[in-house]
Amino acid sequence: MIQLNDPKEFNENYLNTRDRFDQDEVAQSYVLRKNNLDTYKNRREMSCIENALSGLPKGSKVLDLPCGSGRLELMLLNKGFDVTAADYSKPMLNTTAEYHHELLNNHPEKASRLTIDHQDILNTDYEDNSFDAVICNRLLHHYPEPDVRQKVLSELSRITKDRIIVSFFSNFSISALKFHLGKKLRGITPCDRIPIWFSTFKKDIEVSGLRIDGCYPVNYGFSPQTYLVLKK
Numbered sequence: 379m380i381q382l383n384d385p386k387e388f389n390e391n392y393l394n395t396r397d398r399f400d401q402d403e404v405a406q407s408y409v410l411r412k413n414n415l416d417t418y419k420n421r422r423e424m425s426c427i428e429n430a431l432s433g434l435p436k437g438s439k440v441l442d443l444p445c446g447s448g449r450l451e452l453m454l455l456n457k458g459f460d461v462t463a464a465d466y467s468k469p470m471l472n473t474t475a476e477y478h479h480e481l482l483n484n485h486p487e488k489a490s491r492l493t494i495d496h497q498d499i500l501n502t503d504y505e506d507n508s509f510d511a512v513i514c515n516r517l518l519h520h521y522p523e524p525d526v527r528q529k530v531l532s533e534l535s536r537i538t539k540d541r542i543i544v545s546f547f548s549n550f551s552i553s554a555l556k557f558h559l560g561k562k563l564r565g566i567t568p569c570d571r572i573p574i575w576f577s578t579f580k581k582d583i584e585v586s587g588l589r590i591d592g593c594y595p596v597n598y599g600f601s602p603q604t605y606l607v608l609k610k
């Protein structure tokens with residue numbers, strides 16, 4: 379098992395990613411509206427996550443970290459889970475709170491099952507095995523260094539009892555090929571949103587003491603976005 383280091387030792391990409399989203403303008407661009415939820419991509423991602431959650435009983439404690447502007451929360455509440463939406467960015471958390479305040483105004487039972495929390499993914503204050511499931515959607519592709527991904531997976535493993543649902547950008551897709559070609563032609567070495575090989579991510583998973591229990595590609599061979607279910 380990897381030991382978490384002092385947060386001061388966190389690497390540059392990790393801190394840049396954290397700070398880039400921690401701004402009002404960025405959070406505003408993520409604000410949820412019906413038209414940005416009603417897209418093919420969003421429906422496919424949602425369906426992958428729903429499949430990955432299958433078998434988890436109502437009343438289970440589910441953490442969405444990072445939650446961004448909270449696009450998963452209504453689906454999770456509708457499934458009867460006890461939901462915690464957490465993120466490092468306070469502006470993002472504000473958008474989550476505003477969106478759900480309006481939405482859940484007339485549904486106090488659902489509102490009582492939603493907690494919104496400020497957390498840094500490598501430094502959470504959750505106790506061991508606090509959640510039945512943790513969802514980590516669209517974060518790891520921001521970390522090109524395996525040791526950062528491995529530290530995140532280890533921390534998620536510590537706080538989860540049953541399963542971790544994690545997304546990564548897979549190289550096995552037309553979109554990833556376009557990404558690499560585009561960067562090469564422009565002479566740019568990418569340091570963010572980088573697709574990686576499945577075998578590379580599998581190694582991160584193994585080093586973190588986890589195993590793969592399910593795989594749900596958003597659009598196999600076309601989109602890089604792939605969801606895995608991980609267990610201890």
Ligand SMILES: C[S@@+](CC[C@H](N)C(=O)[O-])C[C@H]1O[C@@H](n2cnc3c(N)ncnc32)[C@H](O)[C@@H]1O
Binds near residue numbers: 395400467497
């Ligand atoms: C690409 S967004 C994805 C948000 C959400 N999961 C979604 O799919 O809509 C990345 C999110 O990660 C959050 N984030 C970045 N670094 C973080 C950290 N160290 N701890 C917690 N959240 C972080 C950002 O604030 C942002 O909301």
